């Protein structure tokens with residue numbers, strides 16, 4: 001019995017019929033593992049590789065290309081909060097918002113608050129420019145965010 | 158402007174617009190049924206006749222692209238739907254997927270029949286959680302209703318649609334980067350040819366199309382090629398490469414505008430119309446300094462160029478790379494173009510996949526020079542250096558694999574040409590507009 005639960009393994013196996021080969025399940029598998037464990041450990045990489053009949057290096061190569069996936073040293077908090085820094089948000093105060101939220105949580109982008117609740121990140125365009133400045137909490141967009149609204153949101157997490 | 162009745166957005170805002178039930182009440186999936194009664198080649202010809210060009214940024218004629226698939230291929234043939242939408246300021250695909258997922262799915266089903274594909278993958282950027290949930294539910298509804306699956310409507314046509322989530326990387330929107338990513342690898346674009354239509358996903362013939370393109374296909378089946386072609390702009394006789402710009406288009410307006418949003422209008426409206434008639438004017442009563450016609454890869458149009466039509470041909474006349482995604486970003490006259498350009502350069506430096514040296518080094522270098530300028534340490538010759546670096550990193554000489562490099566270089570060349578005075582003033586004054594937030598972000 002490794003670090004991946006039988007349930008996770010079954011969730012990963014259930015995706016096999018969607019694709020002509022198992023390698024295509026790398027991203028979905030990494031998502032499943034990271035969602036459950038808040039990071040993808042080297043051991044998990046090995047076990048995903050075994051399940052998908054790949055070399056660990058192949059899974060690790062893909063995983064590290066996407067900064068989205070975090071290793072042991074950068075374990076995610078309970079929630080992931082992204083502030084958009086792209087053009088439309090920047091024009092309407094996105095960067096100041098990021099500054100405000102980082103100060104509030106005493107973190108730099110990429111770090112997790114001391115209570116383990118929130119990992120603060122910046123995003124390249126979130127595609128919610130009609131509600132700039134916008135932030136993403138996990139995968140749900142919140143639009144037209146003022147520092148006050150941001151404080152409330154953080155409190156509600 | 159005469160009042161225009163939206164079609165792509167007709168159902169947005171209606172109660173329960175995401176559900177199969179309301180979609181069917183609005184005549185949904187009749188177009189798919191009609192397509193199934195037609196020979197695939199007739200569907201392709203219909204789309205060809207409509208003049209539809211892809212809405213993902215490059216504007217390639219959709220029907221023509223479909224004909225590049227090898228004839229009599231034993232299969233499988235794949236349809237890969239590009240729902241990555243990461244070009245800054247672009248959000249039209251999101252609105253369609255979130256609010257009217259069945260319109261997109263019906264377009265996909267019709268297109269699969271046309272290209273004789275039994276399997277479609279929707280590559281969806283991870284950040285679009287609401288789109289994910291809406292599409293997931295809509296796909297489940299289609300399977301339950303026998304619209305997807307085996308032997309649809311007893312016609313012998315099988316169709317599977319798989320929703321696949323990305324992992325927050327712009328390069329996954331480039332069609333071959335998307336294919337690599339879907340295959341479980343890093344999203345490194347492939348050298349073309351072979352084009353995906355010959356050798357794409359899982360090394361099989363593949364068509365990559367945008368979400369809005371799919372919605373257009375659905376509407377063309379319902380309303381006909383003539384209807385689509387009755388809107389927009391015919392080819393420019395002075396531009397032999399222009400294939401015309403037909404049909405309705407979703408324009409996203411954002412930035413310094415009173416009413417940001419996604420608006421549907423016939424191809425060929427102007428930035429001025431969008432800003433004044435749809436967007437409610439520039440915020441805080443200010444004036445326009447510049448407009449980005451369609452995502453930051455395209456470059457900038459000045460306040461003097463607001464009357465150029467935003468069709469596939471228009472922005473090029475103002476020295477822009479093209480129409481791109483028709484995501485119009487409005488920049489007011491109190492904003493520094495140095496700051497705006499820095500923002501663009503930082504984006505591309507962050508998003509270059511790193512495979513090609515001119516792109517990897519060029520984007521990093523331009524970012525560095527603009528950082529230096531914004532620290533108050535720039536010199537006039539930095540402007541020429543920026544232009545020189547930008548000029549050396551295009552796909553035209555064939556030194557880079559994909560279009561990101563060109564898209565990164567274009568706004569630099571274009572902004573320094575159009576706003577050189579402002580850049581010079583900035584440098585000469587020793588101004589420093591670096592925000593403290595940037596020091597925080599520098600850790601990445």
Ligand SMILES: Cc1cc2nc3c(=O)[nH]c(=O)nc-3n(C[C@H](O)[C@H](O)[C@H](O)COP(=O)(O)O)c2cc1C
Pocket residue numbers: 210211212213214215216217219239240241242243244327328329330331332333365366367368370559560561564
């Ligand atoms: C760097 C880069 C990013 C791209 N991002 C997207 C995207 O997010 N969505 C999209 O549909 N097309 C994107 N494209 C264009 C695609 O490569 C491709 O042309 C398009 O998906 C084809 O669909 P269409 O013919 O329906 O427009 C991108 C191109 C480049 C070079």
Ligand code: SF4
Pocket residue numbers: 328345346508509510511512513514516517557558559560561562
């Ligand atoms: S041009 Fe840039 S983004 Fe495209 S493949 Fe080369 S390095 Fe990657």
